[in-house]
Amino acid sequence: MPSILSTSVKPFSRFSDFDVDLFKAGKHFKLYEKFGSHVMELDGVIGTYFSVWAPNATFVSVIGNFNTWNRDAHPLLVRWDSSGIWEGFIPNVARGEVYKYFIHSSSGESFEKGDPYALFWEEPPRTSSIVWDTFFEWDDTNWMQNRWQTNALDRPISVYEIHFGSWKRDPQKPERFLSYREIADDLCAYVKEMGFTHVEFMPVMEHPFFGSWGYQVTGYFAVSSRFGSPQDFMYLIQKLHQAGIGVIMDWVPSHFPGDAHGLFYFDGSHLYEHADPRKGYHPDWNSYIFDYGRNEVRSFLISNALFWLDRFHADGLRVDAVASMLYLDYSRKQDEWIPNEFGGRENLDAVSLLKEINETVYKEFPAAQTIAEESTAFPGVSRPTYNGGLGFGMKWMMGWMNDTLNYFSKDPVYRKYHQDQITFSIVYAFSENFMLPLSHDEVVYGKGALVNKMPGDEWQRFANLRLLYAYMFTHPGAKLLFMGAEFGQTSEWSHDRSLDWHLTQFPPHWGIQEEVKALNKLYCTEPALYEKQFSTDGFEWIDRSDAENAILIYQRKGNDWKNDLVIVLNMTPMVRSNYRIGVPHLGTWVELFNSDELNYYGSGVVNERELHAQAQPWHEKGQSIEVSLAPLAAVVFKLKRSNLI
CATH class of the missing domain: 2.60.40.10 (Immunoglobulins)
Incomplete structure (x- = not known):
């Protein structure tokens, strides 16, 4: 010694x-x-x-x-x-x-x-x-006192996911990061203009390797100094709050790197990580797994979750890689893991920790939300712990994402054979409080940009993308869109450079951008799209049987039937004229949204006149209307006047 x-x-x-x-x-x-x-x-x-x-x-x-x-x-x-x-x-x-x-x-x-x-x-x-502090003279009292309204599950939740180091860079020196303060005004104005309700920052906690995107954390209680000080980040959050925008932070309690200065083997013992590599080493990420059964480690992690909600006024935590925490055999071969005390594959320590994290967050910050990135069918992820659930507020709907992108990647001529793939999500849509994610994970590692997953020529690819977004925003659940997707970025995302903002000067791209603005406005102003977004009472199929034409029709419902919406998706490039659809009420219907509008770089096949429902039964409804369906487009109809009023 x-x-x-x-x-x-x-x-x-x-x-x-x-x-x-x-x-x-x-x-x-x-x-x-x-x-x-x-x-x-x-x-x-x-x-x-x-x-x-x-x-x-x-x-x-x-x-x-x-x-x-x-x-x-x-x-x-x-x-x-x-x-x-x-x-x-x-x-x-x-x-x-x-x-x-x-x-x-x-x-x-x-x-x-x-x-x-x-x-x-x-x-x-x-x-x-x-040596530092977290002193900051906050000026977001109005937001903090009223955020329970914006963050509530019966309110619109449309999230813009951001990787801080590559959203925008210094235009004069593209290799230079913009700071938290430098980016604040542009980011707030842009998110507000686009109509998103929340931003979600990919991990900004200190991490040594920039290429990990923040998911290999060494400084759990510090924001990355690449972009400024803790107070600079607080300033950014304050500006977002003053603009009426919520802040969700990506949080990584699932693993940490083995850097010499970090948590690994901290005092010459396996202090933070589990000592047995079958439980303490993560083969996917060459990193180490917290010992969730050690009391002092549990205090560390729960304190860290509360820290960001307390000192930084975050409005929610998106918890990364929850599935890897829940299962002892996650990414392991049969002889590489140890069953739990009951012979099962569940990590019981991690299960109890996640429950305690959520219970503590909602006790201390009842207006906050926790969101699980959980890719399996583990039961009750977003159900209360007193009902046997894990207690998260929401869960990413990974199955919807996979099925939807797989379906949309198909040539429209073959979509009639895959109608069940696009309708299957409704079978389990209300088993959890789902958030629909089109996240960074879908545009990396050779997967390409979203628009390039779409089939057809340029016009059809952008029409397909507009149709995808309209389907997403009218499907039950909260929404998440990764930066660049809102204007149809054509290159795969790279953390080493800025988004291709110059694309927005071209009609296909500003058309997508205008459509996303309109969809956010639609989602935020039409109660049928959010009041019951996590309830079976908020959705009804009108027709899903027209596979030959690849057409889907469904109804979204709010607390007042007069706000009901009817959505029609035409998944082919064929115009369908005089197409009859059943509607839930007699009266006058109007087209509220059409993804084929000229302003969105569409072909302009719209329903301009009022549509008077006739007492002609159709689709098991007592009344119906005839509409024009644009190619590769979504159309939303709303009752303007009811015969019952």
Whole structure:
């Protein structure tokens, strides 16, 4: 063990005995108020209190520029209570100082580690933590007090997913990232103009490898310094809130990288990760899996979830790779995993942790939402824990995404043979509170841009894409669209460059952009599309039997029948004139939306006149109307005047 040459560390603790008991029991959910570095005054002297959990250590010190990285200069004191917490106050260490922990383990190994609770880090590839704070004079009170309305499940939730480093870059120096503050005005104005209700940031927590898109996190309590300080990111969130836009943050409790300065093998033991590689190593991502059964790790993760909702005013968390947490055999061969105590494949520790995370989030922040990226049929992901569910607010509808993109990639001449593929989603659409995702995962690794998945010539490809979006926005569930898709980006997404914004000057692309604006407006203003978006009461098939013409007709319902909508999808490039459809009510119907409008780069086959329902039974309805169906288009009809009023 290193000898102590000198010390100016003063004994001090931010932990009460009760704090320690909660931490050891896995029930302390605000550890960011205790662990890490905190500038404070002690005995009239300004300095910084440091604390770190390292139970396998025999010696821990703080090293940095302030002591010329001398490992012996500022040793921390270990608590007497066997908690494994090392702590102490170092005078004259101020905000902005870089530091690490030097740790000597009981096995004789030595490490220099970043602070797991650091609020700020050096910009990669540098790896030191920085003494910082989360003080910010927030000016979003109106949003925070009323966000329960915007975030409610019976309100429109249309999410614009963003990778911060590649949405826009400096036009003069394309290699330079724009900062959180630099991008704020443009992003707020654009999201507002497009009509999205929320933005979702792919992980902005500090990560050493930019190519991981933020999914290999080392700094769980810090935003990436590539784009500015914590306060700069708070400013961006505040601007979004002032514009009436919610903020969802992508959160990664499923795994972490093995970088030397990070959580892995932190104190010479498997502290944060499970020791058995069959449970603690992730073969897909060459990363490490948290030990979900260890109480102190549970406190760390739950505290981290609350941290972003508390200190950064986030409105929701999208939880990444939930399936990989739930199953012990995820991406493993038969001899590479250990069954649970009942012989099953479920990770019972992860199941209980996810339940506790959701219970705690909704208790502390009832207006927030948690959203699971879960790709299996695990039951009750978005059902309350008191009913046996995991307690998430919503779940990504991965089956809908796969079936839909597979169907739309087919030449329209063959779609009549696959009608069941596009209608199947309704069979299970209400088993969860589903969000329909067309996310970053669909435009990477050789999959190409969405528009290039569509068949046909240029006009047909864009018509198909407009039809896809109209189908998505009129299908039950919340919506998520990845950046660039809203204007028909033609190249596969790359994290190393800006989106191709120049494309929006060309008619096919601004047509898509105008359509997405219109769809967001339709979704946000028509109660039938959101009031019962997670209920069987909000949807009814009118006709799904016309496979020969590849036409689908369905009804969306809200709380008031007068707001009902009838949607017709023509999945072929053939115009269908005088096509009769059953409608739920007698009266006058009007075309509310048509994806074939000229303004969207369509062919302009629209229903301009009022349509008077006749008492002619059709599609098992007592009345019907005759309409024109545009090629590769979606048409939305609404009752203008009812004969019953």
